[in-house]
Amino acid sequence: MLLAVLLWIFTVVSCLAFAAKRWWFPGAISTHAQAYDQQLGLTLWVCGAIFVAAQLLLGWAVYRYRNRGQSVRFTRGSNRLEFAWTTATAVVFLGLMFSGFGIWAKLHFARPPAGALRVEVMAKQFAWSYRYPGPDGKFGRTDVRLVNDAAGNPFGLDEQDPAAKDDIVASALRVPERTPVVLTLLARDVIHNFFVRELRLKQDVVPGMAIPLAFQADRPGKYEVACSELCGLGHHQMRSLMEVMTRDAFDEWLREQAR
Amino acid sequence: MTPAAVRPAVGSQGFLRRYVFSTDHKVIGIQYFFLALAAALAGVALSLLMRYHLTNPDTKVGWFGALWPDGAPGGVMTPELYLSLLTMHGTIMVFFVLTTAPQSAFGNFILPLQIGAPDMAFPVLNMLSFWTTALSFAVLLAAFFVEGGAPLSGWTAYPPLSALGAITGPGQGLGQTLWIVSIAIFCAASLMGAINFITTVIDLRTRGMTLLRMPLTVWTWFLTAIISLLAFAVLLAGGILLLLDRTAGTSFFLPAGLLVNEQLLDRRGGSPLLWQHLFWFFGHPEVYIAILPGMGVVSTVLSVFSRKPVFGYRAMVYASLAIAFIGFLVWGHHMFQSGMNPYSAFAFSLLTMVIGVPSAIKTFNWLGTIWGGRMEFTTAMLFALGFVSVFVTGGLSGLFLGQSAIDIYFHDTYFVVGHFHIIMGVASVFGIFAATFYWFPKMFGRHLSERLGKAHFYATFLGAYAIFMPMHFLGFAGNPRRYPDFTNFEFLADLIPLHKAISHAAYFTAAAQLLFLGNLVYSLWRGKAASANPWNATTLEWATASPPPEHNFDEALPVVQHGPYEYSVPGAAKDFVMQHEPAESK
Numbered sequence: 136m137l138l139a140v141l142l143w144i145f146t147v148v149s150c151l152a153f154a155a156k157r158w159w160f161p162g163a164i165s166t167h168a169q170a171y172d173q174q175l176g177l178t179l180w181v182c183g184a185i186f187v188a189a190q191l192l193l194g195w196a197v198y199r200y201r202n203r204g205q206s207v208r209f210t211r212g213s214n215r216l217e218f219a220w221t222t223a224t225a226v227v228f229l230g231l232m233f234s235g236f237g238i239w240a241k242l243h244f245a246r247p248p249a250g251a252l253r254v255e256v257m258a259k260q261f262a263w264s265y266r267y268p269g270p271d272g273k274f275g276r277t278d279v280r281l282v283n284d285a286a287g288n289p290f291g292l293d294e295q296d297p298a299a300k301d302d303i304v305a306s307a308l309r310v311p312e313r314t315p316v317v318l319t320l321l322a323r324d325v326i327h328n329f330f331v332r333e334l335r336l337k338q339d340v341v342p343g344m345a346i347p348l349a350f351q352a353d354r355p356g357k358y359e360v361a362c363s364e365l366c367g368l369g370h371h372q373m374r375s376l377m378e379v380m381t382r383d384a385f386d387e388w389l390r391e392q393a394r
Numbered sequence: 395m396t397p398a399a400v401r402p403a404v405g406s407q408g409f410l411r412r413y414v415f416s417t418d419h420k421v422i423g424i425q426y427f428f429l430a431l432a433a434a435l436a437g438v439a440l441s442l443l444m445r446y447h448l449t450n451p452d453t454k455v456g457w458f459g460a461l462w463p464d465g466a467p468g469g470v471m472t473p474e475l476y477l478s479l480l481t482m483h484g485t486i487m488v489f490f491v492l493t494t495a496p497q498s499a500f501g502n503f504i505l506p507l508q509i510g511a512p513d514m515a516f517p518v519l520n521m522l523s524f525w526t527t528a529l530s531f532a533v534l535l536a537a538f539f540v541e542g543g544a545p546l547s548g549w550t551a552y553p554p555l556s557a558l559g560a561i562t563g564p565g566q567g568l569g570q571t572l573w574i575v576s577i578a579i580f581c582a583a584s585l586m587g588a589i590n591f592i593t594t595v596i597d598l599r600t601r602g603m604t605l606l607r608m609p610l611t612v613w614t615w616f617l618t619a620i621i622s623l624l625a626f627a628v629l630l631a632g633g634i635l636l637l638l639d640r641t642a643g644t645s646f647f648l649p650a651g652l653l654v655n656e657q658l659l660d661r662r663g664g665s666p667l668l669w670q671h672l673f674w675f676f677g678h679p680e681v682y683i684a685i686l687p688g689m690g691v692v693s694t695v696l697s698v699f700s701r702k703p704v705f706g707y708r709a710m711v712y713a714s715l716a717i718a719f720i721g722f723l724v725w726g727h728h729m730f731q732s733g734m735n736p737y738s739a740f741a742f743s744l745l746t747m748v749i750g751v752p753s754a755i756k757t758f759n760w761l762g763t764i765w766g767g768r769m770e771f772t773t774a775m776l777f778a779l780g781f782v783s784v785f786v787t788g789g790l791s792g793l794f795l796g797q798s799a800i801d802i803y804f805h806d807t808y809f810v811v812g813h814f815h816i817i818m819g820v821a822s823v824f825g826i827f828a829a830t831f832y833w834f835p836k837m838f839g840r841h842l843s844e845r846l847g848k849a850h851f852y853a854t855f856l857g858a859y860a861i862f863m864p865m866h867f868l869g870f871a872g873n874p875r876r877y878p879d880f881t882n883f884e885f886l887a888d889l890i891p892l893h894k895a896i897s898h899a900a901y902f903t904a905a906a907q908l909l910f911l912g913n914l915v916y917s918l919w920r921g922k923a924a925s926a927n928p929w930n931a932t933t934l935e936w937a938t939a940s941p942p943p944e945h946n947f948d949e950a951l952p953v954v955q956h957g958p959y960e961y962s963v964p965g966a967a968k969d970f971v972m973q974h975e976p977a978e979s980k
Contacts, residue, residue, distance in 0.1 A: 136771075137852065138776060138780075138852075141852070141855065142783060152863070157867070158870055158888070158889065158892055159867075160870055160871070161871075161872070161885070171799065171800070175803075178794055182790040185786075185790060186786065189757065192761060193761065193782055193783055193786075196761060196764050196765055197764075197769065200700070200765065200766065200767050200768065201769050201771070203768075207700070207701050208702075208765075208766030209702065209962050209964055210702070210705065211703050211706075212703075212707065213705075213706070213762075216706075216758070217706055220754065224751050224755070225751050228747040228748075229747055229748075231793060232744065232747045232797055235797045236799070239740075239798050242799070243739075244736070259653075260655070279651045279653050280658060282653055323651070324554065324653060324655070325562060326552055326554070328806065330874065332803070335803045336802065337731050337803060337805055339731050339733045340733075342649050342652055343649020344667075344733050346733045359884060359885055361872070363805070363874040364806060365548050365552070366555065367546065367555060367562055368474040368477060368563045368564070370477075370876060370877065370878075371473065371878050371879060371880075371882055372882045
């Protein structure tokens with residue numbers, strides 16, 4: 136009896152908490168993020184409906200079938216019901232999944248346009264660095280033996296290589312708005328994770344692998360990059376910024392760096 | 395043929411042989427029970443320290459400093475100490491509570507009774523597996539006391555972080571090695587237990603106990619044992635490779651060009667992802683190792699206290715089989731964002747959604763079982779009903795994470811923490827509590843106090859939801875897990891009030907467990923004496939005294955005549971027909 140009431144109260148409170156959206160997603164800043172939010176909204180509604188129905192039903196059964204001296208309705212089951220709810224859940228669960236596959240496919244299998252801005256991301260315990268190819272459009276040669284953080288060379292740029300001379304290395308990620316960007320994620324010690332909430336993007340950064348991550352940010356602003364894979368005692372401090380700039384401001388910044 | 399379990403009389407055996415190095419499955423079950431209880435107390439204590447630190451990162455606590463002079467200099471916990479508590483909390487809870495209590499403790503005690511056997515098939519092996527588990531626990535705890543302390547790489551121990559030694563942080567030296575050794579020993583113990591359970595179910599069922607007359611608890615213990623056999627073998631292999639990477643200079647999990655802490659390492663040829671595949675090939679089935687026995691218990695308890703047969707017994711058996719099998723095919727959903735081939739996400743996502751179906755079937759059948767029944771709200775029943783509620787809640791958040799696309803944002807956030815704590819932690823623990831209240835009379839010959847039990851249930855039910863539901867909102871806000879504090883990011887500042895509420899809910903819920911501990915201690919000595927069959931239940935453990943004698947059944951072994959859940963059968967003389975009652979009593 137008490138349990139029935141608690142179940143109902145719990146269900147209502149949970150729904151109110153979700154409806155209040157006090158702690159919620161930050162605004163989406165890309166088409167991918169918008170598509171993501173749409174699929175998430177669908178999932179929320181479907182799961183929310185099942186949640187409410189199941190909890191209320193459980194509470195109802197607890198209330199209705201408490202011992203009041205009634206006789207039991209004997210049954211061992213029903214194949215028809217088993218068939219019905221197996222089919223129904225399979226349809227709902229798989230339907231939900233298939234409706235979200237497009238987002239995954241677009242993110243991972245779409246070929247980025249030729250003019251995309253390419254940036255290398257280097258993760259280490261416990262900092263992020265970003266490398267741009269510079270005016271020549273070419274990333275210079277790197278060698279892990281040349282890495283020198285104190286001298287501002289976290290990528291191990293080889294100064295002997297002419298293509299390396301104009302490479303730009305920065306501690307924050309700057310990208311122009313409405314421009315396709317392809318990151319190449321690199322780690323040199325342990326596994327890290329590149330996470331920008333507003334992009335709805337999160338990707339492990341694994342030593343020994345160069346993992347591409349494509350996006351296009353549509354709204355200028357500063358967004359936090361948070362490491363989201365346990366990487367050691369400074370994991371929680373492994374922060375950097377992603378600044379989405381207007382095209383002009385970005386070009387201006389590039390020119391400044393190239394000087 | 396003589397059953398393997400037949401042994402000479404034991405009257406002459408001394409205290410050590412009877413209660414410490416006993417080969418009696420009932421003693422061993424109780425030993426496992428108390429080992430799991432001790433582990434649970436340790437695990438909960440660690441989580442309280444973590445919750446305290448998260449919301450009071452700068453507060454000086456004198457005894458922190460006294461306890462951990464290096465980990466909490468001046469009484470302020472360092473991030474590395476927090477992470478070591480996190481690692482140990484997860485490891486202790488997953489291995490020594492959720493694996494040990496439902497399967498090894500209750501399975502050991504009840505399974506031979508329920509199939510009408512005098513003991514497990516291999517009693518000495520059974521003893522050995524318990525003491526090996528105890529050794530494993532001791533080795534794990536030793537990690538706290540060595541140079542550098544306990545490891546900080548989490549219970550998942552991803553390399554390279556876990557493979558490189560002290561260079562990656564304190565605790566990553568000897569502490570991490572002890573962790574791996576402990577897990578390897580635990581694997582060995584689990585393999586011994588699994589072989590024993592499987593053999594017992596296959597060989598020692600009494601006459602008439604056909605497979606489809608087995609109680610669902612026996613089915614789930616049986617399937618859990620098969621899962622354990624396959625899963626722990628893989629973890630053992632992975633653990634050995636990791637140990638070799640650490641101590642023998644191999645590079646199974648280490649790629650070329652690692653530059654760690656300004657040191658260039660001479661390793662090449664390995665892959666960090668290989669460990670994740672091996673680990674999660676064990677790690678996902680482990681979830682079912684923790685929850686399947688609870689599902690069996692809940693099915694039984696709902697049936698007993700609704701006075702109705704389990705709805706769709708066969709469907710329940712098939713759903714359990716499906717879960718056990720498909721459980722081995724979904725490990726990749728832990729790795730959607732790991733950098734593995736994104737095409738594989740289609741298969742893993744599909745299979746993950748598919749495994750949700752048998753779980754849903756079980757939920758429907760539980761509702762079907764209580765529907766039209768006459769429910770008695772004993773504490774065991776309350777926990778079983780609570781199990782259904784949290785199983786639904788935790789299962790639904792799985793529908794978010796099982797979609798590879800939706801998982802992108804939620805991966806490694808508190809949404810995941812909330813999800814697995816509800817489905818794997820709270821649900822399994824409710825199963826353990828239901829089992830404890832249901833079988834305590836059989837195990838100890840006394841009842842737990844129902845009054846204390848109900849107070850404990852309501853407090854725990856509300857408290858657990860109050861802790862873990864808000865974590866979903868933290869996940870919505872993108873709060874990464876495994877952060878020792880939230881002071882470095884602007885977006886996390888807004889979440890502090892929610893974290894505070896969660897911490898307070900955790901203190902409350904932990905305090906509520908004192909009701910259970912008090913109940914346990916009081917009832918062991920002062921509880922109401924139990925009859926052989928206090929719940930008017932049908933399965934064979936209730937066909938013998940409480941507690942059962944040395945070889946379980948005083949006279950001949952019972953012969954089974956009926957299915958396991960004959961409640962309120964029309965035309966029967968009373969509202970339950972025990973499995974071994976002669977057919978004419980119907």
